[in-house]
Amino acid sequence: MLSRTNPEPSGRRQKLPHQRWQIAPLQAEQAAKLAQATGLSPLLSQVLINRGFQTPQAAQVFLNPETQAMPAPMDEFPDLAISVEMLQEAIANQEKIAICGDYDADGMTSTALLLRALRWLGADVDYAIPSRMKDGYGINTRIVDELAEAGFRLILTVDNGISAHAAIARAVELGITIIITDHHDLPPELPEADAILNPKQLDESSPYRGLAGVGVAYILAVTLAQELGQIQGLTKQLLELFTLGTIADLAPLTGINRRWLRRGLRLLPHSELTGIQSLIQMSGVSEDQKALKPEDIGFKLGPRINAIGRLADPEIVIELLTTTDQGVALERAMQCEQINQKRQQLCEQIEQEAIAFIEQSQLNLQQERVLVIVQPDWHHGVIGIVASRLVERYGVPVFIGTYEDEDKEHIRGSARGIPEFHVFEALEFCKDYLGKFGGHQAAGGFSLPAEHLEAFRKSLSQFAHECLQPEHLKPLVSIDAQADFTHLTLQLYQQLDAFHPCGIGNPDPIFWTPNVQVVEQKIIGKGHLKLTFSQDNQPIKMTALAWRWGEYFPLPSRVDIAYKLRENTWNGNTAIELELVGIRLSSAPPSLTQKAEFYHNERRYTCSLSEALNELKIRNSEGKVLAIQKGQRIGLLGLTREDAKEVDVTQPHYYQLIKAATRALELS
Known part of the structure; x- marks a missing residue:
């Protein structure tokens, strides 16, 4: 393990990530008002404003999405009613129904979801998934011909089909009823299917617009079960699969997705599905959590499912997600684990070969x-x-x-x-x-x-x-707000919970802190960096992780950093850590903090001005601090930032105190 304290590169050109930073404009007054209305910190109120939630009403809907009235799916999807009708008829007549899925996490969870639902509802149902290597993506004429020969009378595509003109035309020619459920972009002409369910057909303002394939399958299954009066006991199972597939497919975590995912993530730690229980156990996700986080799926559960579709037979995942046999589930979860390890090795090898080729080709x-x-x-x-x-x-x-x-x-x-x-x-x-x-x-x-x-x-x-x-042509780092290390408390992290689930369309809040000192750094694992940072004149030190940044070791001693917040629990102690997403050379000199002592109205005060943070702090003899950022009307007054209240520093007694502090700093 490589390690270095107080590094200062010498004799070589410093290598850092090639990035462009986009920092949202500070709206301090509006953030202060929103903080007062919502009870959030001004820092998180600024994040809400950046996301477009600028009024207390809009903020409350975002923070509590269950309070928003949603239109019924039947009113949004033009072909949903006819799709349900055709499936009802096929179930009643015991016609053979085939689900044609896809080999990614979205396609496999969609297939498993509809298999579970249709079997629950008494359908004669089976599935077909194309081979990634032989067929490529989506339904094709070979699959249609084979299904027709096997006697299937209705084909239901999931997560594919919207561009499969030849395959759909072949199904129509053979007299097979075909329902397309998909979420990919619409081609100039749609296939001649009996029904099409695709959120891209909906208005851009629709809360259903961002559904993944598994979301469309979920709506179809739930609506059908409701129509047949057999929804009791089914919804939770389907919601778990919806949650798994939606996050693994990187669907936007907005609209109806965000509303349903908040529920689904709470269900997963105590899953009703044997396969998901085994997958959680195998992947090392903590079962003690009240709710899973999107990163648990994005970095642990999802890749193990996706690895099967990439390198092996999707049947492994379908069986994993539909079985009720604990032994079978554990065996399939172990296969997912092994295949995922192989996938990681292949990715690493191909990535290194690609980088070498690009660098050599100049x-x-x-x-x-x-x-x-x-x-x-x-x-x-x-x-x-x-x-x-x-x-x-x-x-x-x-x-x-x-x-x-x-x-x-x-x-x-x-x-x-x-x-x-x-x-x-x-x-x-x-x-x-x-x-x-x-x-x-x-x-x-x-x-x-x-x-x-x-x-x-x-x-x-x-x-x-x-x-x-x-x-x-540089990787973009979108930053919400500047933060001082003293802002980064457990209380702030707990408030962040209301922003979850975070992901595509609702990114994790990104903060930045300028001119921090790298106190310690070392390479851990497979090329990751673990670091400790400090800010001038502050006792607080923050630990941080930078995934896959080993090639930038050692970092210079002074940097600006951009980061997400994460929680680290070890031996029963919980602390806040930083997950770095951006770094650049600090433009500020090592120390630009002035200090002075002065008297005002016969009382003694000390003050400091941090140019790096644009912040003036005035402390009285009882330890109470007034903190004001340059150009802002609202300051913070209290013994600590956590219990500080906001004050209007244009009021005469604060204004005169600030003038006295400024004069003392000029003379110091």
């Missing part, structure tokens, strides 16, 4: 504005994860592919974007060179003949030049 990404990289012998199942890591590293959209055959005639790839770049629109722009493709704003998949690779690369670069400026 690609001018500022000129290209997009990274297209295709190499043989990479596993198609994991290149999407590597694409995400390359976006984090280089800050440009990444299209990564590998050859499907030994002759290197066909390429299949994955794409990941940055906020200003729409992946699906980019693929549409290049469709003349592509075979199959699909996706949404942030991610997509594609295939193409190898002979089209150079034309595809040029076309993508052309699209990128139309929507990206050079300043966009």
Whole structure:
């Protein structure tokens, strides 16, 4: 383990992440008013304002989403009623129903959800999932022909189908009823299915707009069970699968998703589903929590499910999530664990090979504005994860592919974007060179003949030049507010709980602190950094983790840091830690804090001015402190920040005191 205290790099160019920081403008007066109305700290009120919740009413709806009136799904989805009717009829007539899913976490949880629901409702139901390696994404004519031959009369797609014109046309030709449930972007023309349920058909203001495939499946299953009067005992099971799939698919945690996920995350630690119990046990997630956090799914449960779809047979996950046999569940959870370890090794290997290739090729990404990289012998199942890591590293959209055959005639790839770049629109722009493709704003998949690779690369670069400026080509760190280490208390962290679940569309609040000193740092695990920071003239030290930042070791001694807050419990003690997301060289000199002593109205005071924090502090002989940030009308008065009250410093007695302190500092 490498370790260093008070590091000061010498004789080499300091390497730090290549980032652009976007700091939200401070709105102190509005934040103070909102804090008074909500009971939150001004720091978190500022976060609410940044998210667009600027009034007490809007803030209360965000903090308590269950209080918001939601439209009924039947009123939102035009084809929901006919879909329920067709399924009711198929169940009543004992027609064979097939669910055609997909091999990612969303597709597999959607398939398991509908299998559980339809079996509960007495349907004759089975499922089919295409092979990632042989078929690629989504329903195809081979699957339709095989299902028809096996006597299935109704096909229900989940998390796919909206662009599968040939397969849907084949089903119609064979007289099979077909219902598409999907959430991917709509093609210019929709397939001729009997019914389509897709939130992208809804108005952008609809609370259902951000549903993942598993969310559409959940609505269909719950509505059907309600119509049949058999909902009792089913909802909790389905809500757990909805929660697992929605977070694992990186769906936006807004609207109806956020409302339902708050409930679902509370259910998961005490899951009714044998498979989820085994998965939690295998992945090391604490079962003592009142609720799981999105990161428990995003970094522990989700990857173990996704690894199966990437490298093995999705049937393992379907059985895991539908079985009631504890032995089978544990066996399948162990398979997920083993396959996930293999997935981690492959990702690491391919990422290092990709970085080496990029560095050796000396690609001018500022000129290209997009990274297209295709190499043989990479596993198609994991290149999407590597694409995400390359976006984090280089800050440009990444299209990564590998050859499907030994002759290197066909390429299949994955794409990941940055906020200003729409992946699906980019693929549409290049469709003349592509075979199959699909996706949404942030991610997509594609295939193409190898002979089209150079034309595809040029076309993508052309699209990128139309929507990206050079300043966009750095990983973006969006920051909510500046915080002093004294702000970062357990009380603040507990207030943060009302912001959860955080994720896509509702990101974790990001704070920043300028000019901190790196007291200690060391590399831990597989290239992570563990650090201790301090601020000038403050006894508080904060520990921090920086995932995958080992290559930046050692950090310079003075830096500005951007971070999320996390809780660390060890030996019964709970403390707040920082999770670094951004770092840059400090622009402030090591110490810009002035101090002075003065008398005002025959009372003794001490004062200090921190230029790095733009903050004046005045302390009286009883230890009470008045803290004011430069240019603000509202200050804090109290023995500690936790019990401090807000005061208007333009009032005469405060104003005169501040003038006396300022004069003392000028003379010091």
